[in-house]
Amino acid sequence: MFALTADLIPFYALYALLFAAHGLNTTQISSLLAIWSTTAFLLEIPSGAWADTVSRRGLLVLSALLLTAGFGVWTLFPSYPGFALGFVLWGASGALRSGTFEALLYDDLAAREATSAYSRVMGYTRAAAESAALVGILAAAPLYALGGYPLIGWSSVAIAAVHTLTALSLPSAPKVVSAGDIEDLEDLDDTDPARLPTTTSVPSPSGGRSRYREMLRSGLREALRVRVIRRGVILVALLNGITAFDEYFALLADHAGVSPSISALLVGVTVAGALAGAALAGRTEAVAPRTLAIALGVGGLLFIGGALLAGLSTAFPHAVYPLTAVGFSAIGVAYGIDYNADVVASARLQDAIAGPARATVTSVSGVVTEMVALAVFAFVALVTAWLSIPVVVALLGVPILVTAALLPVWLPRPSPERESHTTEGRPRLDQSTLP
Numbered sequence: 001m002f003a004l005t006a007d008l009i010p011f012y013a014l015y016a017l018l019f020a021a022h023g024l025n026t027t028q029i030s031s032l033l034a035i036w037s038t039t040a041f042l043l044e045i046p047s048g049a050w051a052d053t054v055s056r057r058g059l060l061v062l063s064a065l066l067l068t069a070g071f072g073v074w075t076l077f078p079s080y081p082g083f084a085l086g087f088v089l090w091g092a093s094g095a096l097r098s099g100t101f102e103a104l105l106y107d108d109l110a111a112r113e114a115t116s117a118y119s120r121v122m123g124y125t126r127a128a129a130e131s132a133a134l135v136g137i138l139a140a141a142p143l144y145a146l147g148g149y150p151l152i153g154w155s156s157v158a159i160a161a162v163h164t165l166t167a168l169s170l171p172s173a174p175k176v177v178s179a180g181d182i183e184d185l186e187d188l189d190d191t192d193p194a195r196l197p198t199t200t201s202v203p204s205p206s207g208g209r210s211r212y213r214e215m216l217r218s219g220l221r222e223a224l225r226v227r228v229i230r231r232g233v234i235l236v237a238l239l240n241g242i243t244a245f246d247e248y249f250a251l252l253a254d255h256a257g258v259s260p261s262i263s264a265l266l267v268g269v270t271v272a273g274a275l276a277g278a279a280l281a282g283r284t285e286a287v288a289p290r291t292l293a294i295a296l297g298v299g300g301l302l303f304i305g306g307a308l309l310a311g312l313s314t315a316f317p318h319a320v321y322p323l324t325a326v327g328f329s330a331i332g333v334a335y336g337i338d339y340n341a342d343v344v345a346s347a348r349l350q351d352a353i354a355g356p357a358r359a360t361v362t363s364v365s366g367v368v369t370e371m372v373a374l375a376v377f378a379f380v381a382l383v384t385a386w387l388s389i390p391v392v393v394a395l396l397g398v399p400i401l402v403t404a405a406l407l408p409v410w411l412p413r414p415s416p417e418r419e420s421h422t423t424e425g426r427p428r429l430d431q432s433t434l435p
Contacts, residue, residue: 008136012267013137030381043095056359057172063094070093071153073089099360105121141265222361223360223361231409236369273334281343299337309323
C-alpha cells in the first residue's frame, strides 16, 4: 500500500503538458527536471546515512509529507517558480525514500530469515507502484475532461496525503549493525568483499552525530572500495537513471498530434510494460547475465525503433493512431525489460552489501542515478534546439545498449541463499533485539 499510494498520482501523466500549458518551452521544462534531480543528488547520500542512524519508518513518513506539499505548491502556484519549488520538495522526498525503503525491506526480511525473497517482494512492490501509476495515468484522462489541471492537481494532493498515512503502517525492522562492523571496515580490502564484516549484533549506543559520521564513512568506503559493490552500484544506477527518458513520453505523444487524453493513454502503455517487468522479477532473478544482457539489448533496439515510429505520425497524419500505438507499445516492452533488469540487479546488490550502512550504500547508487538522469535532461535541453523530440527520445535508447554490454561483467553474482532459497550461512539477528 505504501508503494501503491506513492504512485497513484494523476499528475504523473500530464505534468509536462501542464508546464507547457503555462508557457514553458522544452528547455525550461528540462531545467525544472534538472532542479528535481539536483535536489535529490545533493540530499541522496546524507539522507542515506541519516536512514542508517535514525528511524527509517520516520524518514519515510517525512518523505510522504514532502511529496504532498510539493503537489500542493504546483496546484496553488502554477508558474515556473512554483513548479521549481514543487520539484525541490519532490526531490527531497525522493532522496529520503531512496535507499531507505530498500534497506528497511531487506533488514525486515533478514529478521525473518527470508532475504532470498527480496527479488520477489521488491518485484511485487514495484509492480504495485507501476499498477498504481497506470491507474493514476488512466484516471488523468477523465479527470482532465471533468476539471482540467486543477482537478488533477487536487486529486494528486489527496492521494499523496493518503500515502503519508500508509507510511505509518510500515514495519520498523532492527538494523543489522554493530560497532565492530564499523571498525572492521577501516581495514577493508579494495577488492575482496569476503573481508567485509557479516556478523550481526545490537546497534552501537554511540552519540547521534558520531554515529551518523560512522555510517556515512562506512557506507562510502564499501560502495567505493569494494569492486563488486562499486560495479553493482553503477550498474543499478545506469538501469534506473536512463529511465529519465520517461519524462519525455508525453511530449513525444504531443508531438505526434494526439490530444492530452490520448497522451495519457499512450504513457499508460509504457507504464504497463514497466509493471509487467517488475512483476516477473521473481522469475528472472536467476537468469544468466548474458541472457539478461541480450534481452536488454533487444529492449534498446525496440525503444529506438518505437520512438522513431511514433515520430513518423507527423509525416503520415492519417495513420497517427496506429503508428503511435505500435511505437509506444515497443517502448513499453523495452521499458519492461529495463525495469526487470533493474530489480534483479538491485537484489544482487543488496545481497552483496555486507557492511552496516546498507541505506548509505544504496543511496550512493541513488546519487549516480541522479547523475545519469541529469545527463539525460542536459542532453535533451541541448539537442532539442536542432533535433525533433522523436529523434531525441530515440537517441536516449542508446544508453540501454551500452548498459547491456556492461551487464554480463558488472552484474553481481547471486548469493548462495538466493540460488538455493535457503538461509543457511546467513547471519542472524540477535532475537533479543526484535520487538
